[in-house]
Amino acid sequence: MKEITDFIIEAREQRGDQYFTLTLKHPSAMQEILPGQFVEVLVEGCREVMLRRPISVHDVDPERGTLKLLIQVVGRGTRRLSSLKVGERLNVVYPLGHGFSLDVAQGSRVLLVGGGAGVAPLLHLSKALSAKGVSPTVLIGGRTSSLIPVSAEFEPYANLQIATDDGSLGHHGLVTEHPCFAEPFDRIYTCGPTPMMKAVAQAATQRGVWCEVSLENMMACGVGACLCCVVDTDQGHLCVCKEGPVFNATRLKKLWNF
Ligand SMILES: Cc1cc2nc3c(=O)[nH]c(=O)nc-3n(C[C@H](O)[C@H](O)[C@H](O)COP(=O)(O)OP(=O)(O)OC[C@H]3O[C@@H](n4cnc5c(N)ncnc54)[C@H](O)[C@@H]3O)c2cc1C
Numbered sequence: 001m002k003e004i005t006d007f008i009i010e011a012r013e014q015r016g017d018q019y020f021t022l023t024l025k026h027p028s029a030m031q032e033i034l035p036g037q038f039v040e041v042l043v044e045g046c047r048e049v050m051l052r053r054p055i056s057v058h059d060v061d062p063e064r065g066t067l068k069l070l071i072q073v074v075g076r077g078t079r080r081l082s083s084l085k086v087g088e089r090l091n092v093v094y095p096l097g098h099g100f101s102l103d104v105a106q107g108s109r110v111l112l113v114g115g116g117a118g119v120a121p122l123l124h125l126s127k128a129l130s131a132k133g134v135s136p137t138v139l140i141g142g143r144t145s146s147l148i149p150v151s152a153e154f155e156p157y158a159n160l161q162i163a164t165d166d167g168s169l170g171h172h173g174l175v176t177e178h179p180c181f182a183e184p185f186d187r188i189y190t191c192g193p194t195p196m197m198k199a200v201a202q203a204a205t206q207r208g209v210w211c212e213v214s215l216e217n218m219m220a221c222g223v224g225a226c227l228c229c230v231v232d233t234d235q236g237h238l239c240v241c242k243e244g245p246v247f248n249a250t251r252l253k254k255l256w257n258f
């Protein structure tokens, strides 16, 4: 059941040059939010930004009734969000979309590959996998170290690996060139820039490895009404906001031509 609620901003943290986190407290009882689901936030105080902005859920604390967003400043809406202060309200529609599949067997070898703002849903996913007895490898890529927006928060749940294009942190090169990417995995989940996800999905498919991809298309309504986020999948035209944002890679072969 979708809900529209004013959350209270409980904490704000800067992450490198372009990213920040907002921890949002629900005024009463927060609904369950699955890894890979997203929220649509209202950007108030900015006339040019009329539409809500879709943002993945980075972390959830059900006992405290909080959720955390990890946001990259890319334009007017996210810049306005970055100026919000602790104690202010943020109007949120949630939970939206279908999240990642969690039907994973205990002890499975699982790889999570993230880049850019696509790192956001991977913490909530790592925690959910860890609770199922799976310790995933999380491989994060970026152009340079200041654009890797992760902290030690992954460490209790995952084996964290980094790749940077300029070699300033972790492996020097793309995520697909990181030595751990060549290891045998039972499952791969990925979220990030399209060229990265496409390369990951293609490699997984060629190896016969099950792979899920979380698309970050432009969105407006977020609930399947405006059709602005439709993609042409191997099973026909689907709304990313309603039928996704998570899709099995086998459904994207036609879209990505592999
Ligand atoms: C399901 C979903 C989950 C998302 N999760 C996150 C998240 O957890 N953290 C986060 O920082 N961002 C996330 N995004 C992307 C985020 O919604 C956009 O960056 C944001 O809407 C841009 O708003 P803006 O007003 O700042 O930028 P605008 O002024 O609207 O645009 C500025 C620039 O950003 C580009 N842009 C706008 N929307 C997107 C988009 N969806 N993907 C890529 N580029 C875009 C535009 O083409 C333009 O070049 C997600 C998007 C989707 C669809």
Ligand code: FES
Pocket (backbone or CB within 6 Å): 218, 219, 220, 221, 222, 223, 224, 225, 226, 227, 228, 229, 230, 239, 240, 241, 242
């Ligand atoms: S954003 Fe409106 S249909 Fe998906």
